[in-house]
Amino acid sequence: MKKILITGTSGFVGGHFIHHILSGSGEFEIYGVSRSKPAWDFIPRVSDILCHHQFYEADLMDADSTKSLVKEIDPDYVLHLAAQSSVAASWSAPAASFTQNTKIFLNLMEAFRSTDTDAKILSVGSSEQYGNASQLDLPLSEDKPMCPSNPYAVARVAQEQLAMVYANGYGLDICCTRSFNHCGPGQTEQFVIGSIVRQFALIRHGKQEPVIHLRNGSVVRDFLDVRDVVNAYNILLMRGKRGGVYNVCSGKGRKIRDIVVMLSHMSGIIVDIKEELHQLRPMDNQCIIGSNTKIQSEFDWYPKISFEDTLRSMYDYRYKCLKHEIKTNER
Amino acid sequence: MKKILITGTSGFVGGHFIHHILSGSGEFEIYGVSRSKPAWDFIPRVSDILCHHQFYEADLMDADSTKSLVKEIDPDYVLHLAAQSSVAASWSAPAASFTQNTKIFLNLMEAFRSTDTDAKILSVGSSEQYGNASQLDLPLSEDKPMCPSNPYAVARVAQEQLAMVYANGYGLDICCTRSFNHCGPGQTEQFVIGSIVRQFALIRHGKQEPVIHLRNGSVVRDFLDVRDVVNAYNILLMRGKRGGVYNVCSGKGRKIRDIVVMLSHMSGIIVDIKEELHQLRPMDNQCIIGSNTKIQSEFDWYPKISFEDTLRSMYDYRYKCLKHEIKTNER
Numbered sequence: 001m002k003k004i005l006i007t008g009t010s011g012f013v014g015g016h017f018i019h020h021i022l023s024g025s026g027e028f029e030i031y032g033v034s035r036s037k038p039a040w041d042f043i044p045r046v047s048d049i050l051c052h053h054q055f056y057e058a059d060l061m062d063a064d065s066t067k068s069l070v071k072e073i074d075p076d077y078v079l080h081l082a083a084q085s086s087v088a089a090s091w092s093a094p095a096a097s098f099t100q101n102t103k104i105f106l107n108l109m110e111a112f113r114s115t116d117t118d119a120k121i122l123s124v125g126s127s128e129q130y131g132n133a134s135q136l137d138l139p140l141s142e143d144k145p146m147c148p149s150n151p152y153a154v155a156r157v158a159q160e161q162l163a164m165v166y167a168n169g170y171g172l173d174i175c176c177t178r179s180f181n182h183c184g185p186g187q188t189e190q191f192v193i194g195s196i197v198r199q200f201a202l203i204r205h206g207k208q209e210p211v212i213h214l215r216n217g218s219v220v221r222d223f224l225d226v227r228d229v230v231n232a233y234n235i236l237l238m239r240g241k242r243g244g245v246y247n248v249c250s251g252k253g254r255k256i257r258d259i260v261v262m263l264s265h266m267s268g269i270i271v272d273i274k275e276e277l278h279q280l281r282p283m284d285n286q287c288i289i290g291s292n293t294k295i296q297s298e299f300d301w302y303p304k305i306s307f308e309d310t311l312r313s314m315y316d317y318r319y320k321c322l323k324h325e326i327k328t329n330e331r
Numbered sequence: 332m333k334k335i336l337i338t339g340t341s342g343f344v345g346g347h348f349i350h351h352i353l354s355g356s357g358e359f360e361i362y363g364v365s366r367s368k369p370a371w372d373f374i375p376r377v378s379d380i381l382c383h384h385q386f387y388e389a390d391l392m393d394a395d396s397t398k399s400l401v402k403e404i405d406p407d408y409v410l411h412l413a414a415q416s417s418v419a420a421s422w423s424a425p426a427a428s429f430t431q432n433t434k435i436f437l438n439l440m441e442a443f444r445s446t447d448t449d450a451k452i453l454s455v456g457s458s459e460q461y462g463n464a465s466q467l468d469l470p471l472s473e474d475k476p477m478c479p480s481n482p483y484a485v486a487r488v489a490q491e492q493l494a495m496v497y498a499n500g501y502g503l504d505i506c507c508t509r510s511f512n513h514c515g516p517g518q519t520e521q522f523v524i525g526s527i528v529r530q531f532a533l534i535r536h537g538k539q540e541p542v543i544h545l546r547n548g549s550v551v552r553d554f555l556d557v558r559d560v561v562n563a564y565n566i567l568l569m570r571g572k573r574g575g576v577y578n579v580c581s582g583k584g585r586k587i588r589d590i591v592v593m594l595s596h597m598s599g600i601i602v603d604i605k606e607e608l609h610q611l612r613p614m615d616n617q618c619i620i621g622s623n624t625k626i627q628s629e630f631d632w633y634p635k636i637s638f639e640d641t642l643r644s645m646y647d648y649r650y651k652c653l654k655h656e657i658k659t660n661e662r
Contacts (some may be wrong), residue, residue: 094437094440094497095438098489106430110425154489155489158429165425166425
């Protein structure tokens, strides 16, 4: 049976990816590595999934552990999700953020190169790589220039360029994504839609005044449901070209403020919006929209879940979680 | 008196830069930091220069030492030369090369950011950043895409992109060069012209058969005399724009094999050429030529030393050094 290794397995995307793989027709042994154990309460049939997932608690910042792990598992496929992916954290600790993200990637690459282990590797990157894109270049296709504008984004560009060096210079079978914003049930309030959804659920439970707090409601982003994201990752992991780079995105731009309005209609809750402009980051792009023409034309991948369904499932999930939390606290 | 700090001061470029500064009309206190003491036997009036140069032996890989140094010196200008700049070494130890180059740069940036020290910083980058450039894009101007094709080059791209983040996001006064190949008296045989010149001098002294060993004689590179390079660095350090990026190059392409022919005529030594094709690197660009239009038009900088004079001074210097070496060995 073919083996898949997932780095950063315990996160939001890791859980959804494993659920996707186990729901599919292929048979795989699934290995995951992360610094903390997975919880994944947002995944259907989670106990079933946990028993199909061989979990290794390890830190990929350690080169020797990474090498031992790769030798022991000897995977056929690797989905590399592990990253410190907060832009805000990269502004407050730029050196640590940059070093951590590039080091874990290099440790992984060196583990494969030095042990001569053959595997198909998918390196997950970010739309942040495009950075201060010209609005004339929208929607952003993969040939557009990369002008990263925060420390996290520079690390992501370096990761992709290192991936190309390992693919073309050392012969590793690696391809890369530039993944735009994603969202879906289980996303935490660290991310913008996760935060808005949680606030609506708090308001519904009477735990927050009917005011939605935002950093900047006027920016436009390209959001894709995490279940469409992991479907794209599965396709690229199995069939993506060596040295290839693929946008993973919806191709549609949505203004944050409009998402608040959609959630207001959906939940029947009337809210005000308060923008915390003092929280603005040094450089925020006004509008980021990707083009998914390449992945569509090469692999016939396209988004299947409507944005309305995504918001609905996120709100339902968060509402239930909070209900449970509130009950537990009241006991 | 204004203070200049030079990182990686002990190298080939550091020595020539200090000589240039001390030969000019401005008055500066000069501080240098490096992991090893400078020798600079290739610089005229070296003892005079050494006594104008306050040298700190320190490793910029250490964040705390870097911070203490910046606080203690409190420089007005910083020329950041310190780097592990061998492409070959980056192929044999990619992770170490990448990590070292980005870490010393981040340590320096963080030292200025965290101590709120104001200084004008010139970050020296490389033509390797352009990498697998399209031949249609020659000569390469600063707006051309960067496609780095070795680990060293990826680190250089990251350094420039981080410099832009520190300039635009944190307000540091930093500008960047993309420096093409340079050469001049004192250059070691690690670099292609240094190696060819040394072989001619060895042949003249009867210490080598009349055969010049090359890795690849057919590639075309853009070579600039180190004395023109340091003049450009001085101008950019004093007047370069915050967040600006400038090519430092001759604007002319020269085939390595033609340089052998020039040296053959100059020295009167007839040689054969032997190409060590097994030494070829995974990915070598055939032709790299830069455009120096930007630095010429903004600062009226242009190369002053002819390539023939450069080769002559390199050959004369190396011939004398070898004479001295041979005498010492024969004693």
